[in-house]
Amino acid sequence: MTIDPKSLFTSLFDAAVDAADPQRTIRDVLPQKPEGRTVVVGAGKGSAQMARALEQAWDGPLEGVVVTRYGYGCACERIEIIEAAHPVPDEAGLAASHRLFDAVSGLTENDLVIALISGGGSALLPSPPDGMTLADEIAVNRALLASGAPIAAMNTVRKHLSTIKGGRLALAAHPAKMVSLIVSDIPGDNPAYVASGPTVPDAGTRADALAIVDAYRLDLPAAALKHLDTPAADAPSPDDPRFARNEVHLIASAARSLEAAASEAARHGIKAVILSDSIEGEARDVAGVHAAIAREVAMRNRPFEKPVLLLSGGETTVTIRAKDGKGGRNSEFLLAFALAIDGVEGIHAFAADTDGIDGSEANAGAFADFTTPKRMRAAGVDPKAALARNDAWTAFDAVGGLFAPGPTGTNVNDLRAVLVL
Known part of the structure; x- marks a missing residue:
């Protein structure tokens, strides 16, 4: 031989890449069309290709915006593609976070939000809480990337220092139903860790985040440490009734x-x-x-x-x-x-x-x-x-x-x- x-x-x-191509996988998990609007949001290094695949598979009205890494965009007709920095966030990513919030604001229970989430979304969706700046979030990201911490630990910290991660984007879309289509880059495929879970909450707590900071001796900005010491950092709980109608589908995995x-x-x-x-x-x-x-x-x-x-x-x-x-x-x-x-x-x-x-x-x-x-x-x-x-x-x-x-x-x-x- x-x-x-x-x-x-x-x-x-x-x-391996072909098996994870959204063109092959996304048609199998399309939700039913709603009575109202269908809005698409998304983030990650595969989100633009996911958006294109969704456009080709969806035969009804469609609108929305997704953010991907610079150089990873592709042509879409109805969904806007924004590019931003990865692995270190930038102003374009901050503006993209605002655009995603705008896209899901004012929706009703008759509307549907399709979230296209893939790895890389953590850096592409900077959204610092009150008291923190984009520069602080960049410093947090740099510290995490240099720490050697596993991705689940990094994303536990990130979601407690954000206004969009940890299920918060899904809450902003309530009372509309949200269906998350996820390409997992997470060992074990927990969807709440992909892109730090902007549309999927998990049970990790602020105490868990603080323990990770200590365990990996993370040199975080003073504003980030101060925020982690307050209840304002608490992430939404998975049993919050506002998540009850939502669905999560894994469309590709390792x-x-x-x-x-x-x-x-x-x-x-x-x-x-x-x-x-x-x-x-x-x-x-x-x-x-x-x-x-x-x-x-x-x-x-x-x-x-x-x-x-x-x-x-x-x-x-x-x-x-x-x-x-x-x-x-x-x-x-x-x-x-x-x-x-x-x-x-x-x-x-x-x-x-x-x-x-x-x-x-x-x-x-x-x-x-x-x-x-x-x-x-x-x-x-x-x-x-x-x-x-x-x-x-x-x-x-x-x-x-x-x-x-x-x-x-x-x-x-x-x-x-x-x-x-």
């Missing part, structure tokens, strides 16, 4: 995309094993576990017989140790993985963010194999030093190992694939 690992990995990525990738591997004659769709943790630590399994397969043919493809999803985190490094969690995972399998023949790996962008640069991830550290050193890059300064992008760029498909229009978190031949 002759296998080109890079071609295989690219086909796996394409299959689990479904991993299953599609496994099927694509089978088409190539490779047995695939899905380790988990909800792996979290420090990227370099997760890499160490994946590498240990790969070495065991390569050297002892256990716990799986080679050839085999190991798949996993979820979202790792990176604790920023240096300010001048380039990269993201997938490239950092791969650099740590490559170092851990250095010289062990037959091991190849790939990791990428399904939204098409990984961290601070334009790549989604990278490719690696058992020769990668050697090739990096030959190119004048010390891979261990690069990992120490969070500079995986530079290391992979030096050996032509970056993977850059561009924005995909969806976001179901990370796809990791390890091929052992």
Whole structure:
């Protein structure tokens, strides 16, 4: 059997992204048309493509506005697309939050709101409470991104420092019925954590948020800490009767995309094993576990017989140790993985963010194999030093190992694939 690992990995990525394409999934969950207006709101890196898919599937009157990341927009006829900054909020995102509130104001119980929510919405919907400024929210976001905290913890803090997250946008639409269509980038697929849940509340409390601040030693602005110490920060409860009519539908997730990738591997004659769709943790630590399994397969043919493809999803985190490094969690995972399998023949790996962008640069991830550290050193890059300064992008760029498909229009978190031949 002759296998080109890079071609295989690219086909796996394409299959995973295709399985999360709203054009394929949104028609199955369309709500009934209301007696009154149908208003669309949304936020996330996949929201524009979700809006286009909804327009094509909906044959009645439709209006609304969604916000997505700069460069992620697409042409829509009835739904306005706004672009704003991600992962650090900006004024355009603040204006977009106001526009979403305007869109759902003054509705009646005969109206319907369709919310199109995907990962990335937390940064795209800044909406600081009284006493905080946009600059404060930006500082909060920067502190969270550098902390190494898992996404659920970050979003628990975010929803208590916002007037739109944690179900508050849904409350603003009451008494209209809200149907949330969600593309999940959250390990475990809790819809309340996607984009910090602007339309879906959860049971996390202000005390939980304060505990996270302490646990990760978050350096938050004084205004944010002051707000967290007041009842004004309390988020709506899931049992609030104003949420009773609302519906939530998951239209894409890491689990479904991993299953599609496994099927694509089978088409190539490779047995695939899905380790988990909800792996979290420090990227370099997760890499160490994946590498240990790969070495065991390569050297002892256990716990799986080679050839085999190991798949996993979820979202790792990176604790920023240096300010001048380039990269993201997938490239950092791969650099740590490559170092851990250095010289062990037959091991190849790939990791990428399904939204098409990984961290601070334009790549989604990278490719690696058992020769990668050697090739990096030959190119004048010390891979261990690069990992120490969070500079995986530079290391992979030096050996032509970056993977850059561009924005995909969806976001179901990370796809990791390890091929052992």
